[in-house]
Every structure is written in structure tokens, then in C-alpha cells.
Amino acid sequence: MSDEIESGELESDDHEEGSHPHPESGSRRSLAEEMRTSEDWWAIWVGTFLLIILFLFAWTAPRETKTDVESGNQTVVIDSPLKPWIAKPATWESNVIDTFYSEGSGGKKAVNTVTGTIGVFLTIAILFAIAVKVRGHCAKQFLRAFPAVFLLATVAYVMSAHSVVKAYNLEYALWALAVGLIISNTIGTPNWLRPAVLTEFYIKTGLVMLGAEVLMGRLLALGVPGVFVAWIVTPIVLISTYVFGQKVLKMESKSLNMVISADMSVCGVSAAIATAASCKAKKEELSLAIGLSLSFTVVMMVVLPIVIKALGMSETLGGAWMGGTIDSTGAVAAAGATLGEVGEEVASTVKMIQNILIGVTSFCVAVYWVTTVEKGEGNARPSVMEIWYRFPKFVLGFVAASVIFSILHATITDGSEVMAAMKAGGKTFRGWFFCLAFVSIGLQTNFRELFPYFKGGKPLWLYLAGQSLNLILTLAMAWLMFEVVFKETVTP
Amino acid sequence: MKRVSKHRLFYGGWTKLSVAVAVILIIWLIGLPWLANRALVRNRIDWLAEEQIDPTAMFYTELESMDSILRKIEREP
Numbered sequence: 001m002s003d004e005i006e007s008g009e010l011e012s013d014d015h016e017e018g019s020h021p022h023p024e025s026g027s028r029r030s031l032a033e034e035m036r037t038s039e040d041w042w043a044i045w046v047g048t049f050l051l052i053i054l055f056l057f058a059w060t061a062p063r064e065t066k067t068d069v070e071s072g073n074q075t076v077v078i079d080s081p082l083k084p085w086i087a088k089p090a091t092w093e094s095n096v097i098d099t100f101y102s103e104g105s106g107g108k109k110a111v112n113t114v115t116g117t118i119g120v121f122l123t124i125a126i127l128f129a130i131a132v133k134v135r136g137h138c139a140k141q142f143l144r145a146f147p148a149v150f151l152l153a154t155v156a157y158v159m160s161a162h163s164v165v166k167a168y169n170l171e172y173a174l175w176a177l178a179v180g181l182i183i184s185n186t187i188g189t190p191n192w193l194r195p196a197v198l199t200e201f202y203i204k205t206g207l208v209m210l211g212a213e214v215l216m217g218r219l220l221a222l223g224v225p226g227v228f229v230a231w232i233v234t235p236i237v238l239i240s241t242y243v244f245g246q247k248v249l250k251m252e253s254k255s256l257n258m259v260i261s262a263d264m265s266v267c268g269v270s271a272a273i274a275t276a277a278s279c280k281a282k283k284e285e286l287s288l289a290i291g292l293s294l295s296f297t298v299v300m301m302v303v304l305p306i307v308i309k310a311l312g313m314s315e316t317l318g319g320a321w322m323g324g325t326i327d328s329t330g331a332v333a334a335a336g337a338t339l340g341e342v343g344e345e346v347a348s349t350v351k352m353i354q355n356i357l358i359g360v361t362s363f364c365v366a367v368y369w370v371t372t373v374e375k376g377e378g379n380a381r382p383s384v385m386e387i388w389y390r391f392p393k394f395v396l397g398f399v400a401a402s403v404i405f406s407i408l409h410a411t412i413t414d415g416s417e418v419m420a421a422m423k424a425g426g427k428t429f430r431g432w433f434f435c436l437a438f439v440s441i442g443l444q445t446n447f448r449e450l451f452p453y454f455k456g457g458k459p460l461w462l463y464l465a466g467q468s469l470n471l472i473l474t475l476a477m478a479w480l481m482f483e484v485v486f487k488e489t490v491t492p
Numbered sequence: 493m494k495r496v497s498k499h500r501l502f503y504g505g506w507t508k509l510s511v512a513v514a515v516i517l518i519i520w521l522i523g524l525p526w527l528a529n530r531a532l533v534r535n536r537i538d539w540l541a542e543e544q545i546d547p548t549a550m551f552y553t554e555l556e557s558m559d560s561i562l563r564k565i566e567r568e569p
Contacts, residue, residue: 075563093537094525159516160548163537164524169547186509213553221565270550301547330549333557337543344543345561352552416566423553431550 044397047208058421087116145196180442204394206433211401225481230353241466255281268327315343323350324474
């Protein structure tokens with residue numbers, strides 16, 4: 001039996017190589033050298049390459065105009081030629097084979113995710129092998145280990161694709177963690193697997209790809225009220241919860257405090273991933289924050305609609321309240337739909353506006369961390385160069401992707417349709433990167449390492465206190481915006 | 493302190509893994525398909541499919557229903 005892999009932080013392995021000397025001293029690599037060898041920059045290169053390819057194929061694909069029989073509205077439909085080559089296991093119910101292949105019958109669409117899964121596997125294997133090689137590691141060892149890690153990620157995806165599992169918001173992140181944990185806590189993670197256990201690299205590449213989905217133009221989808229509920233309350237709750245964690249609960253780990261505060265106030269798992277990478281949280285901290293978020297999401301998606309109906313709230317107010325408070329995006333839509341069509345539309349749109357906050361949150365947390373939390377010797381504020389040096393560069397790729405694709409979305413012909421065609425491939429790659437990251441976290445984690453983080457139940461108290469504040473403030477702001485100030489003008 | 497042989501640890505690990513895999517297979521291949529056909533769960537699955545909602549969506553771009561909501565918003569003046 002091989003040794004287990006040691007636990008570490010969600011920060012680049014460049015750290016070990018001395019690219020981020022801390023405090024301000026020691027030899028540093030030039031920017032060109034860093035761009036060639038650092039993990040952050042390679043996350044940007046790989047993410048950018050994939051985004052450009054996906055965009056070009058979507059942009060140049062033939063357009064088809066469809067007319068809605070009922071409304072008479074015409075819509076442009078674009079199908080990327082890459083679509084059959086990028087896929088993940090599909091939803092299944094009674095026969096596990098259906099997740100990869102099924103003939104269409106009884107109104108059900110035919111499914112073939114085999115070629116798409118193989119396509120994703122080959123693309124990631126090739127791009128990451130190049131990255132590993134250029135960065136000075138052994139590509140052969142990576143290619144020997146990657147199929148096994150990808151297979152584990154596929155198993156996690158198949159588990160999460162069961163219709164019952166999906167119906168109750170049990171996301172793939174949970175199963176990917178579980179699959180990795182089962183291996184590492186039974187036979188132990190073999191050393192030969194280690195070259196492909198690249199948690200941070202997968203997460204950072206996935207985040208750069210996520211940037212293309214953060215379209216700033218969506219920000220005003222609900223007008224001023226949506227911005228107030230999603231962009232005013234959310235940062236207040238995030239900062240208040242973090243301060244509460246530091247000053248009142250006296251959390252031992254600032255990064256755990258920040259990750260829980262962000263996933264609870266912004267949008268669950270995706271915000272937790274982005275924030276954890278920005279503040280270099282430990283992988284156990286990310287696992288804990290996601291576990292808390294998913295547990296409370298399941299409860300809130302059932303309880304909140306009942307409370308809203310019992311209190312006789314309007315669909316708009318109830319939808320806005322749920323959109324601003326339930327962590328997971330899918331759970332918000334499911335809970336909102338129980339109120340009615342308007343409830344679902346308002347809830348989903350408020351959550352979408354909150355989703356867009358991820359980029360700003362990630363950037364601000366990264367700046368706060370390098371300027372305030374990671375101070376140099378003598379507690380002195382670091383210089384601008386030092387801040388630049390320590391700044392997690394993948395965040396720049398994330399923000400740049402968001403800005404560039406927001407501009408493209410707003411300026412090119414059929415921008416929304418091109419983005420939709422591109423998004424199909426982008427979100428699938430991003431999902432695989434995150435799934436591979438969570439499998440890797442599981443492979444690096446020993447159950448015993450998780451227990452100290454529950455010390456005194458502080459993470460739970462932090463989540464409960466933050467979510468209570470979130471519920472109160474969001475309800476107050478939603479009522480003020482949707483029922484008082486903009487009552488006559490808001491229609492989703 | 494009791495010393496456990498490497499040999500025993502090795503086989504203990506594989507036994508634990510086999511048990512975990514067996515539990516997963518039983519739950520996913522027998523338990524969940526059975527559960528999917530109970531009235532309460534069946535209704536929920538069908539309702540979610542009809543509404544085009546995936547409760548496990550991590551981001552708004554993963555929600556099929558969001559496309560029609562955004563189209564509706566874009567059409568409005």
C-alpha cells in the first residue's frame with residue numbers, strides 16, 4: 001500500500017518552488033519566467049485557449065431562425081459543431097448505461113455522452129500534459145495518472161446524475177469529494193496517482209473558464225431593485241459575517257471564516273471555490289464550507305417556500321428573498337418555482353445577479369489577503385510591487401474573461417446566441433475541472449484531518465449567524481425595493 | 493502499543509474499499525431506482541423536468557429555465 005498524499009493549502013505549488021517568497025525578501029523569478037512556469041499563469045493560458053476555441057466555433061457556426069408558433073417571436077439558434085465532442089454523463093434513473101448512451105423513445109431525447117466525455121478527457125490530458133512539461137515536471141507521469149483521476153471524476157458525475165440525487169440538490173462536488181475520500185481512507189492514495197492530483201490547477205483553470213459566464217450586462221436584468229438586493233445586501237452580509245467570525249467567535253482560521261462567509265452570502269459552492277482560491281484556504285476548509293452550504297441549502301429550499309406561503313408574501317417578494325438567501329443557484333430556481341412563474345423568475349434572476357458578484361468578490365478577497373492578512377515582517381503594509389508579486393494571477397484571468405466576454409456579448413451580432421452556444425461547451429469543461437479538483441481534494445484528505453475544523457462548532461455558529469443576518473437584511477431590502485419604492489415598475 | 497503488520501493493513505484497506513463500493517452499488521443501482529418510483533419522489537422529478545429546473549445547478553448558466561427568463565427580459569422595453 002502506498003503512502004497517502006499530505007494535506008496542503010489551496011495555493012499554487014509554485015509556493016514550494018519559491019515564486020512567492022514571503023516576507024519581502026529572497027530571489028524572485030522574472031515576469032516572463034513566471035508566465036512560463038507558474039501554475040496561475042498556466043491556468044490562464046489553458047482557460048484562455050479553450051475559451052478562444054469555443055468562441056470561434058460558436059461565432060462562425062451557421063445560424064438558424066426559428067419562429068415560435070404561439071407568440072410569433074423569431075429566435076436565432078446557434079449550435080456549435082464542437083457540441084458532440086464536449087459532454088458529461090447525462091441524467092439517468094433505472095439503467096446506469098443511460099447516463100452514457102440511450103436511444104430516444106417515449107418523448108425522451110437520444111443520449112450519447114461517450115464521445116463527448118472522451119473528447120473532454122483527451123483535451124484536458126493534452127493541455128495539462130503540455131503545461132506540466134513546460135513547467136518542468138514529468139508529463140509521462142501525469143499522463144499515466146490522469147486516466148485514473150478522470151475515471152474517478154466520471155464515477156462521481158455518474159453518481160450525481162441520478163434523477164433522485166439531482167432532485168434534492170446533491171451536487172457533483174459532494175460525490176467527487178466522497179469518491180476521493182473513499183480511496184484515500186481505505187487503500188490510501190497511491191503515489192503514482194500524485195502527478196495528476198492537481199487540485200489548485202484544476203480549480204484555477206475552471207475559474208478562468210467561469211469568468212466567461214460572468215456577464216456584467218446581466219447585472220441590470222431586474223433594474224435597480226435587483227442590484228440593491230443582490231449587490232448591496234450581499235457584501236454587507238459577507239463583511240459582517242467575516243467580522244463576526246473574527247471578533248466574536250474568534251475563528252482560528254481567517255481563510256475558513258472567509259470561505260464560509262462568502263459561500264453563505266454569495267452563491268454557495270461556486271463562491272466557495274472562487275474565494276478559497278483567492279485567500280489560499282486549506283482544502284479541508286473548502287470541503288467543510290461546501291458541506292455546510294449544501295446541508296443548509298437542502299433545508300432552506302424546502303422550508304423557505306413554506307414560510308413564504310404561510311406569511312402570505314407576494315411571489316415577487318418571496319422570490320427575491322429566496323434568490324438572495326438560498327446558497328445554490330439550482331435550489332433557488334426549484335424553490336422559486338414552487339411559488340409560481342413570477343416567483344421562479346424573480347428568484348432565479350436575483351440569484352443570477354448575485355452569481356455575477358463572484359468575480360468582484362474573488363478580486364476583492366485576493367487584494368485584501370495580500371495587502372492585509374499576509375503582511376510582511378514587522379506587520380508593515382507591503383509595497384505595490386510586493387502586492388503584485390503575491391497576487392494570485394489567475395484572478396486576473398477570471399476578471400479579464402468576464403470583462404472581455406461581457407463586451408463581446410453586448411457588441412457582436414447575435415451576442416446572446418453566440419454566448420449560449422459557447423456556454424454549452426464552456427460550462428461542461430468548467431464542471432469537469434471542478435469535479436477533478438474535488439476528487440483531488442478527496443484523494444488528499446484524511447477524515448481525521450477534518451475533525452479539528454469542527455472545534456467548538458464555530459463554523460456552524462458562523463454559518464447560522466451569517467445566514468440569520470442574511471435572511472433579515474435581504475427580506476427588509478426586498479420588501480423596500482419590490483413592495484415600496486419600485487412596486488409599480490418591477491415586472492420580471 | 494499494538495503493531496499492525498503491513499500485510500494486514502493492505503488487505504484491511506482493500507476490504508474496506510470493497511465494502512464501500514458494494515454499498516454505493518446497492519444504493520445507486522437498487523435503492524435510488526426504487527425510490528425514484530415512489531409517488532412523492534416521482535412527482536418531484538417529473539415536476540422539475542417539466543419546469544426545466546436542475547436543482548444541482550451551480551451557476552445560472554447551468555439552468556435551462558434561465559434561457560427563457562432572459563429572453564423574456566431582453567424582449568421587454
